[in-house]
Amino acid sequence: MRILIVEDETLIARDLAAALTAAGYVAEVEADGEEAWFKGSTEAYAAIILDLGLPAVDGLTILKRWRQEGVSTPVLILTARGSWVERVDGIDAGADDYLAKPFRIEEVLARLRALLRRASGRAEPQITVGSVTLDPRTREVTVNGTPSSLTPLEFRLLNYLFHNRGRAVSQLELSDALYSHDHERDSNAIEALVGRVRRKLKADVIETRRGFGYIVNIQPK
Ligand code: CA
Numbered sequence: 499m500r501i502l503i504v505e506d507e508t509l510i511a512r513d514l515a516a517a518l519t520a521a522g523y524v525a526e527v528e529a530d531g532e533e534a535w536f537k538g539s540t541e542a543y544a545a546i547i548l549d550l551g552l553p554a555v556d557g558l559t560i561l562k563r564w565r566q567e568g569v570s571t572p573v574l575i576l577t578a579r580g581s582w583v584e585r586v587d588g589i590d591a592g593a594d595d596y597l598a599k600p601f602r603i604e605e606v607l608a609r610l611r612a613l614l615r616r617a618s619g620r621a622e623p624q625i626t627v628g629s630v631t632l633d634p635r636t637r638e639v640t641v642n643g644t645p646s647s648l649t650p651l652e653f654r655l656l657n658y659l660f661h662n663r664g665r666a667v668s669q670l671e672l673s674d675a676l677y678s679h680d681h682e683r684d685s686n687a688i689e690a691l692v693g694r695v696r697r698k699l700k701a702d703v704i705e706t707r708r709g710f711g712y713i714v715n716i717q718p719k
Contacts, residue, residue, distance in 0.1 A: 500524045504538075534552075540662070542636060543642055545574065551578060574610060579599050629701050630646075652695050671711070
């Protein structure tokens with residue numbers, strides 16, 4: 499099982515990775531918040547250990563973005579000692595459990611096991627709209643059963659629209675959800691991206707609502 503460790507403190511990250519590897523997991527370490535967000539929303543991990551105190555983009559922001567995008571990977575947050583505010587904010591933002599620093603590795607492993615046990619019963623089902631089926635766990639999209647090769651960004655667009663189906667999503671909301679940097683935010687880019695996804699799917703699941711944005715209808719025409 500692959501576990502993503504998001505931690506900028508090298509020593510802690512190294513100890514965690516070593517302990518997880520020894521326990522039979524495949525551990526990946528990421529120190530950069532933006533990179534971690536991207537990996538968490540494009541790759542399939544069994545769970546994520548997320549330090550809230552990261553430089554540049556903090557852990558809470560990343561967690562909120564994942565949950566907004568429909569990423570339901572179980573997340574164990576690492577918070578500063580005694581900071582109950584962080585714990586409350588973290589759980590409100592969608593964390594499944596927390597550990598305050600400093601922690602014992604044994605406790606991390608125990609909590610991780612509990613998290614994975616709980617998650618196995620609530621794995622998110624596939625979402626089907628018309629001929630298109632999206633599997634949030636495997637990040638796979640099929641059209642009439644045939645796999646479609648979407649890029650990670652294209653998948654995220656479709657994933658976001660599928661999770662918000664039945665509601666018009668504006669271009670601004672989409673660029674907030676898909677891009678991390680302001681300079682990438684551009685309505686033409688969203689339009690082009692939607693166009694590429696439509697062409698690849700060859701199915702009319704994304705409709706344009708003039709003045710409102712895009713909508714995936716629950717019951718497509
Ligand atoms: Ca830190």
